[in-house]
Amino acid sequence: MKIIVLAAGKSTRFKSKKHKALHELHGKTILERILDTLWELKPTQIQMVLGHQLEQISQELKRGETVTEQKEQLGAGHALQIGLKGLTHDPDGFLVVYGDTPLFRSQTLAALIQSTKQHGASIGVLTAQAPNPFGYGRIIKEGEFVKSIIEEKDANAEQRQITEINAGAYYLRLTPEELDEGLANLKPQNSQKEYYLTDLVEWANQKGLKVVRHFCPDFDEVLGINTRAELAQAYQILSERRIKELQSEGVTFINPASTTMSPQTTIAADTVIYPNCYFAGQTSIGSDCQIGPNCYIESSMIGAGTTIRQSQVVKSSIGQGCWVGPFANLRPDTKLSDEVHIGDFVEIKNSKIAFRSKVPHLSYIGDAQIAEDVNIGAGTITANYNAISGEKSLTQIGREVKVGSNSVLVAPVQLADGCFVAAGTVVTEDVLSENSLVVGRFPQEVKQDWVTQKKKKLGKKK
Numbered sequence: 212m213k214i215i216v217l218a219a220g221k222s223t224r225f226k227s228k229k230h231k232a233l234h235e236l237h238g239k240t241i242l243e244r245i246l247d248t249l250w251e252l253k254p255t256q257i258q259m260v261l262g263h264q265l266e267q268i269s270q271e272l273k274r275g276e277t278v279t280e281q282k283e284q285l286g287a288g289h290a291l292q293i294g295l296k297g298l299t300h301d302p303d304g305f306l307v308v309y310g311d312t313p314l315f316r317s318q319t320l321a322a323l324i325q326s327t328k329q330h331g332a333s334i335g336v337l338t339a340q341a342p343n344p345f346g347y348g349r350i351i352k353e354g355e356f357v358k359s360i361i362e363e364k365d366a367n368a369e370q371r372q373i374t375e376i377n378a379g380a381y382y383l384r385l386t387p388e389e390l391d392e393g394l395a396n397l398k399p400q401n402s403q404k405e406y407y408l409t410d411l412v413e414w415a416n417q418k419g420l421k422v423v424r425h426f427c428p429d430f431d432e433v434l435g436i437n438t439r440a441e442l443a444q445a446y447q448i449l450s451e452r453r454i455k456e457l458q459s460e461g462v463t464f465i466n467p468a469s470t471t472m473s474p475q476t477t478i479a480a481d482t483v484i485y486p487n488c489y490f491a492g493q494t495s496i497g498s499d500c501q502i503g504p505n506c507y508i509e510s511s512m513i514g515a516g517t518t519i520r521q522s523q524v525v526k527s528s529i530g531q532g533c534w535v536g537p538f539a540n541l542r543p544d545t546k547l548s549d550e551v552h553i554g555d556f557v558e559i560k561n562s563k564i565a566f567r568s569k570v571p572h573l574s575y576i577g578d579a580q581i582a583e584d585v586n587i588g589a590g591t592i593t594a595n596y597n598a599i600s601g602e603k604s605l606t607q608i609g610r611e612v613k614v615g616s617n618s619v620l621v622a623p624v625q626l627a628d629g630c631f632v633a634a635g636t637v638v639t640e641d642v643l644s645e646n647s648l649v650v651g652r653f654p655q656e657v658k659q660d661w662v663t664q665k666k667k668k669l670g671k672k673k
């Protein structure tokens with residue numbers, strides 16, 4: 212079985228510099244999502260018809276898809292004619308889909324193929340019931356057969372009332388001669404002056420060829436993305452689909468409607484997701500976690516029993532039994548071992564923090580390696596950036612080190628196991644002997660009665 216994907220159109224209604232097929236939908240492009248689904252059907256070839264932004268789209272084709280160019284966008288029927296030039300005929304038939312319908316399940320397309328074959332039909336058309344059919348081609352049917360498809364812009368008032376629509380997936384089992392004749396018969400005599408692929412249906416009926424409809428009960432699958440509003444709907448549909456699956460696997464969502472969930476997210480049972488969380492990319496979360504409210508989690512791994520409150524976690528890994536937040540910012544390549552505590556207003560990037568260590572308040576930790584059982588006092592900063600050389604350097608902190616509040620660790624710098632850093636110290640040199648105290652501040656000076664004397668001198672009573 213072979214597949215033709217028609218994606219040469221200008222995507223005018225999307226109003227973007229970038230072709231709509233290259234827009235992101237939960238961490239993958241619309242195109243990538245369609246191709247993921249189509250490759251699941253194990254076709255022997257996927258033939259793309261491209262035109263507008265052909266080069267940019269071709270660069271994203273990584274799995275051996277072949278390309279033919281439709282130089283002028285004269286309609287989907289014309290695009291199919293061009294697509295066929297890249298295929299040798301397959302008597303088994305071939306599937307035609309559009310490049311802007313990324314929500315099909317592969318099982319639905321497989322069922323369309325099977326039902327076309329079972330009916331001995333020459334064409335199978337996937338249809339669905341649309342809550343609002345505006346913009347879709349309407350199905351003129353007779354029982355299980357399709358007589359014709361009328362586009363919105365060509366439909367009369369009565370036809371516009373029809374709510375069964377053309378989903379935009381076809382299985383064609385026409386001979387090369389029939390295809391030539393059918394395509395040659397298409398005429399751009401319609402409101403859009405285009406060669407409509409959908410007109411093949413009426414032609415086939417006139418020839419006495421069977422055109423069967425395969426009904427998809429879930430309209431969400433057939434959503435075509437022509438506008439930004441439809442892109443938003445697609446985000447919502449994929450998110451809701453995944454949340455339902457996760458609920459059935461034992462995950463609690465306190466307010467699922469407020470959560471956005473990428474389809475690539477996995478979450479183990481008995482984890483609770485609080486309101487207003489956004490899960491992007493490919494994230495895996497263990498069991499018995501509490502995430503949210505108000506978290507942004509992207510492409511990260513989170514171990515079992517961890518709590519994350521009101522925080523951002525990007526491309527990071529967090530162990531089991533950790534506490535993060537509220538208001539923590541874990542930037543890429545943060546690696547927390549088990550039972551690590553990261554508190555409020557703490558930013559971490561490209562750093563490893565070992566078992567049971569704590570960064571509880573108001574810190575920046577960048578390019579650091581922190582061993583086990585360390586406590587980093589409030590307001591501690593790793594000064595990892597040299598503004599002259601532009602280099603970033605490493606801070607290494609040994610086991611059981613206690614860093615006092617408001618210290619600055621100027622990298623590259625190392626603190627041996629068991630060292631204490633007095634509050635307010637600026638550590639500029641390595642401390643390599645274990646269990647040392649490092650103090651780097653002026654000794655305290657007390658001038659007794661200084662305030663009274665000063666006021667008297669200025670003639671102030673209070």
Ligand code: UD1
Binds near residue numbers: 217283284
């Ligand atoms: C199309 C169908 C409509 C169906 C709907 C489902 C036609 C005439 N209409 O309408 O019945 O209900 O999809 O989503 O087919 N394309 C080309 N070359 C062209 C024109 C279009 O490759 O010259 C491609 C587009 O890039 C797009 C696809 O064909 O991926 C469909 O075109 P689009 O303009 O989106 O058709 P719709 O109006 O959505």
Ligand code: CA
Binds near residue numbers: 309435437
């Ligand atoms: Ca469309």
